[in-house]
Amino acid sequence: MVDFGSSLKVLRLKANMTQAQLALKLGLTKSVISAYETGLRLPSYDILIHIAKIFNVSTDYLLGLENRKDIDLSGLTQEEIDALLHLIRVMKK
Numbered sequence: 001m002v003d004f005g006s007s008l009k010v011l012r013l014k015a016n017m018t019q020a021q022l023a024l025k026l027g028l029t030k031s032v033i034s035a036y037e038t039g040l041r042l043p044s045y046d047i048l049i050h051i052a053k054i055f056n057v058s059t060d061y062l063l064g065l066e067n068r069k070d071i072d073l074s075g076l077t078q079e080e081i082d083a084l085l086h087l088i089r090v091m092k093k
Contacts, residue, residue: 003064
């Protein structure tokens with residue numbers, strides 16, 4: 001769980017969300033979110049699952065057990081996105 005705090009911070013910033021906004025969604029305080037991000041505290045299993053759902057990632061990703069990369073598809077047409085997704089599926093086989 002060494003990477004949890006940094007993973008959480010990166011996801012939160014990518015979502016243009018403040019610590020206070022995330023805390024509100026989770027029913028926590030801003031100071032708890034800060035403690036998570038700095039590694040002073042770790043979330044309960046319930047909170048971990050809720051965080052994963054908010055950011056649409058797996059708990060393994062949050063815990064640093066899964067190496068997942070995000071790709072910025074903004075500016076692409078739906079046809080281009082579909083072609084890239086098809087290429088990714090082919091490469092994974």
